[in-house]
Amino acid sequence: EADIYQTPRYLVIGTGKKITLECSQTMGHDKMYWYQQDPGMELHLIHYSYGVNSTEKGDLSSESTVSRIRTEHFPLTLESARPSHTSQYLCASSGVGLAGYTFGSGTRLTVV
């Protein structure tokens, strides 16, 4: 079954640690996205990719970085986590045309 997977679902980590949030999709989509969402707030685009070796920053400034070495994989890395990074991170992908996004289940990150 084609889908998009995010791991871990929940992560509690100490300040200063390096973390990588994983995102993989099996739909062969070229375009992938990372959104950040705080409770009661809109989803903010922080990174996107239109294909392998293509990455761009989104509307919301983020200290995280991303890579796109394989079509199916779009990991997000925080080199030094801080409490201000506490949020939900949602990965999505999209195909051609007007089709909407398919979202993963998200990673709830808490930095203590």
Next chain:
Amino acid sequence: DQQVKQNSPSLSVQEGRISILNCDYTNSMFDYFLWYKKYPAEGPTFLISISSIKDKNEDGRFTVFLNKSAKHLSLHIVPSQPGDSAVYFCAASTSISSGSARQLTFGSGTQLTVLP
């Protein structure tokens, strides 16, 4: 500046009645609109969409209405069911995004609670 606004953070309706969720936008270049539904601890799931060349799109119990002159769209759920209780996000996109991709701009969501 928030280009997609959902001014009602929450809405409660009785089971069997109609739920109406509203969304306003400011960017006249938006030409495609979507509604997503989100349960706690899960990612948003696509619900229904509408192109700017239409003013109505219906899919089962869900209907989306678009009023371009007012830059307003609404989602109607009839009849509402307790399983519809979730956060509903309105999203919009424009074909004038960079590259060939469309990027979605989301509203802040409305928590719908359907009471049994």
